[in-house]
Amino acid sequence: MEAKELLSKTAVVVLNYNGAKLLRQFLPTLISCSDSARIYVIDNASTDDSVSLLETEFPAVVCIKNAQNLGFAGGYNEGLRSIDASLLVLINSDVEVTPNWLQPLVRAFAEEEKLAIAQPKIRDFKNKAAFEYAGAAGGFIDKYGFPYCRGRLFETVEIDENQYSDETPIFWATGACFAIRKKVFDELGGFDADFFAHQEEIDLCWRAFNRGFEARYLPDSVVFHVGGATLASGSARKVFLNFRNSLVMLLKNVPQGMLFEVLFLRLVLDGIAAIRFLTSGEFSKFRAVIAAHFAFYANCNQTFKKRAKHLRSDYFSKKSIVYAYFVQGKRRYSDVS
Structure with missing residues (x-):
């Protein structure tokens, strides 16, 4: 499939829960920088004015309303059932995208049929020279299940000095900005809803790894993540x-x-x-x-x-x-x- 054709079959999907402020801040850039991809917001039964905001200020965005707050894992599983797309790009509501952020992701999936999962370079919105904790330049895991990243070991986050600007296979891709073929997501049964939130994307990538699917870090795509906007770091x-x-x-x-x-x-x-x-x-x-x-x-x-x-x-x-x-x-x- 050509990249242009795949782009028209790409769904960029934001999961939202009481994040009206973040939607107002980050959706305009997401919309303007995502070309012909369709933008969706899955609302996890917000009690703020998120839904009315979407209807009045962002009418081009498709809003899918979950009946209850199902967390990150269950919320995406429920909302994605009604989306018809070949490629899913799941992105947090507190992520600022950059011009041409989507093209490298789509191009890689269009050119390589074996590619199942990918993530861009994740830098810190608050310190844009540094990698961001949740994903950085691609994730790995040790024997005992402790995750780490190119650019981040535990609480130590590196400055981006182009030391991780090579495209490379990874073990897990961050849920902050996570691209996956829809057929692979469906084959894996989606996220494990029992996780509710946190590490469900690592579990999904691990299950994909067990089935022989490939995950990759694509540094030509760059986004900036606020981090901790939904659940405070260290809580x-x-x-x-x-x-x-x-x-x-x-x-x-x-x-x-x-x-x-x-x-x-x-x-x-x-x-x-x-x-x-x-x-x-x-x-x-x-x-x-x-x-x-x-x-x-x-x-x-x-x-x-x-x-x-x-x-x-x-x-x-x-x-x-x-x-x-x-x-x-x-x-x-x-x-x-």
């Missing part, structure tokens, strides 16, 4: 979701022969993290880790049933990013790659 709720969902993701995707070792060591590392929260006086985060573990244990049987028959053991290139970062003091992706 207890976010800690709960990240710890719970990471364990769920491991149980779903790690091969049988590795599962006990990986889960056991991950539980130990989570315990160390909980103790650090406790000793530093961050009691709400300590409680969030404990709650995340109990939630994981309560649903283990249900999660185990989601395991696919064929799970790949080559999902990681680094055994422990935790050891590299906290013990060896490595702070850049180039130090651990």
